[in-house]
Amino acid sequence: MELEHKAMWALKTTNLDLKTGGEARFLYIHELEELRQHAYENFVLYKERTKRLHDKRLKDRKQFQAGDLVLLYNSRLRLFPGKLHSRWTGPYTLKEVFPYGTVAIENVDGVIFKVIGHRLKLYVVGPIESAVEVIELHTPHTS
Structure with missing residues (x-):
């Protein structure tokens, strides 16, 4: 109450x-x-x-076509750093480009596997032309 x-x-x-x-x-x-x-x-x-x-x-998307030679980035080599280790393996032959950036590549042995296109870059075949100019230096004559 x-x-x-x-x-x-x-x-x-x-x-x-x-x-x-x-x-x-x-x-x-x-x-x-x-x-x-x-x-x-x-x-x-x-x-x-x-x-x-x-x-x-974003950088321009990489445009790959079947038959291109590409290099594959090996991210596991970051775990074991070394000055002279190349993180790029290959060259591989590009077999097929799938939607959403997936790519099928073939190694030298003929094994085909799929990877993400961001891990690839084009492989440049042959020597790279460079415009190197040789300049001769002379020591000044002092009298």
Whole structure:
């Protein structure tokens, strides 16, 4: 009995009407939902803008064709560093290019396997022409 009396006293002192309180709570919940929706829309716009900026900075995609000679990057050699270890193995013959960057390559033994195209680079066959100019230096004569 005493607990009910204290509850009624608290309601009267705060002048709280249950119907008005329910409406206020209903409006508060809907306002919160509108804020969440607005934040979600801003988040989507931010992600789109970030993706555009990221995609703009990407290097051009490598265009491989069947029959190209390629080198394969061996990421495991990073675990055992050495100055003279080449991380590129090959050359391999490119057999087929699949969608989404997957590539089938063939080694010298005829074994065909699939790799991700990001791990490949074109193999340049033959000597590379360089324009090296020889300059002769003479010691100055002092008298």
